[in-house]
Amino acid sequence: MWPQSAATAFRLAADLGYDGVEVMVWADPMSQDVAALRRRSRQYRVPVLAVHAPCLLITQRVWSPDPEQRLRRSVRAAQELGAPTVVIHPPFRWQRRYADAFPELVAELESGSGVAIAVENMFPVRRFGGEVSAFRPSIDPTDVGYRHYTLDLSHTAAAHADALELAKRMGDGLVHLHLADGTGLPRDEHLVPGRGSQPCAELCEELAASAFAGQVVLEVNTRRARNSATRAKDLAEALLFARLHLGQ
Numbered sequence: 538m539w540p541q542s543a544a545t546a547f548r549l550a551a552d553l554g555y556d557g558v559e560v561m562v563w564a565d566p567m568s569q570d571v572a573a574l575r576r577r578s579r580q581y582r583v584p585v586l587a588v589h590a591p592c593l594l595i596t597q598r599v600w601s602p603d604p605e606q607r608l609r610r611s612v613r614a615a616q617e618l619g620a621p622t623v624v625i626h627p628p629f630r631w632q633r634r635y636a637d638a639f640p641e642l643v644a645e646l647e648s649g650s651g652v653a654i655a656v657e658n659m660f661p662v663r664r665f666g667g668e669v670s671a672f673r674p675s676i677d678p679t680d681v682g683y684r685h686y687t688l689d690l691s692h693t694a695a696a697h698a699d700a701l702e703l704a705k706r707m708g709d710g711l712v713h714l715h716l717a718d719g720t721g722l723p724r725d726e727h728l729v730p731g732r733g734s735q736p737c738a739e740l741c742e743e744l745a746a747s748a749f750a751g752q753v754v755l756e757v758n759t760r761r762a763r764n765s766a767t768r769a770k771d772l773a774e775a776l777l778f779a780r781l782h783l784g785q
Contacts, residue, residue, distance in 0.1 A: 540760055541768075543567040543574065547581045553773050557586035559624065559754045562611065563596045571614050578618070586752045587622040587655075587713060588615040604628065604635045605642060608654075615652045622653045622713050622752060624687045627672040636673040640681055647684060653751075655713040657687035658703060660695035663723040679706040687713040690735040691727040691756065694719025701736055704743070712751035714744065716779055717758075727758035729771050730778045741782035753779055 538546035542565050550558050558578075560568055567573045578585055590611035591599040600610050611623045625643070628636035635642075643654045656678040661668040670676050676696060678686055686707040692715075693700040704711055718733030719726040730737035741753070755775045762768035779785075 538759065539563070544577060547577045547583050549769060549772060550583045551581040553769065553776055555583065555755075555776060557584040557752075559587040559589055559752070559756075560585055560614075560618075560620075561589040562591040562599060562614070563593065564599070569599060571617050574614075574618060585615075585618040585620045587624055587754065588618065588620050589624040590626075592626040604632055605638070608642065609646065612646050612650050612652050612654070616650060620652070622655050622685075624655050624657055624713060624715075626657050626659060627674075627676070627678055627681075629671055630673045632673070640683065643683060653685040653712050654683075655685040655687040655751075656681075656683045657689055657715070658692050658696070658698070659689075660692045660698075660723075660725070677703070679703070684710055685712045686710045687715060688740075689715035689717070689756070690730070690737060690740070691715065691717040691719045691725050694721055694733060694735050695723060695725055697721060700740060701743070704740060709748075711749070714740070714751070714753045715756040716741070716753050716775075717756050725758075727756055729757050729775045730755070737778070738782045741779065742784075745782070745784045753783065755779060 544567055546558050562568045588611050591607050600607050615623050628639050647654050659672050659676040661670045661676055688704055688711055690700055716730050718728040718730045718735045718737055720733045757775050759768045759771055
């Protein structure tokens with residue numbers, strides 16, 4: 538719901554009939570406050586299905602300047618909220634020590650918590666006709682190999698990656714889908730699914746026909762919505778798209 542608050546997300550999720558929410562931990566004070574999130578979840582009867590760890594450039598000091606501590610705290614938050622999944626980005630290239638220990642850290646936290654830590658695919662920065670990755674070792678978490686993955690379709694659009702092929706590489710480890718769309722522009726668009734070039738419908742239908750038992754989260758950018766009615770309409774359209782192609 539960025540740039541809207543977590544409180545708005547809970548309310549709209551309840552109003553529109555969503556099954557739950559993913560909490561992105563960022564500058565919004567409520568997103569950092571587990572007790573407040575629990576109260577709002579109970580108020581609206583909307584469960585927290587996933588916690589997105591604070592790993593964006595703008596959240597490098599949320600909870601802690603140490604990325605390992607941010608991930609550990611995200612796992613604890615997920616446990617306290619009853620969320621089965623934590624979403625995490627691969628380490629940045631300059632986080633050398635954290636990056637070297639990252640695969641072992643993820644495995645340790647998963648085995649000790651019962652929470653799936655789903656590492657997300659990212660996209661490069663395109664400048665002057667070339668591409669630069671900010672992530673180590675790459676934008677593709679299957680290059681390392683983790684037990685669990687998040688597949689983000691806005692990111693595959695920006696990376697000009699084959700989303701269906703990436704889903705195959707993730708295999709049974711794909712437990713979390715960020716359902717959105719993109720046109721292939723070199724930025725994170727997060728369009729309502731069906732408004733871009735990604736195989737959103739096909740991927741949902743493949744998941745519905747498989748043994749997929751994870752979460753499908755509509756990570757749709759409503760920043761340019763003219764008003765609250767337009768925002769709600771976009772989120773209702775996104776939910777209808779997901780339910781239609783997931784056979785729900």
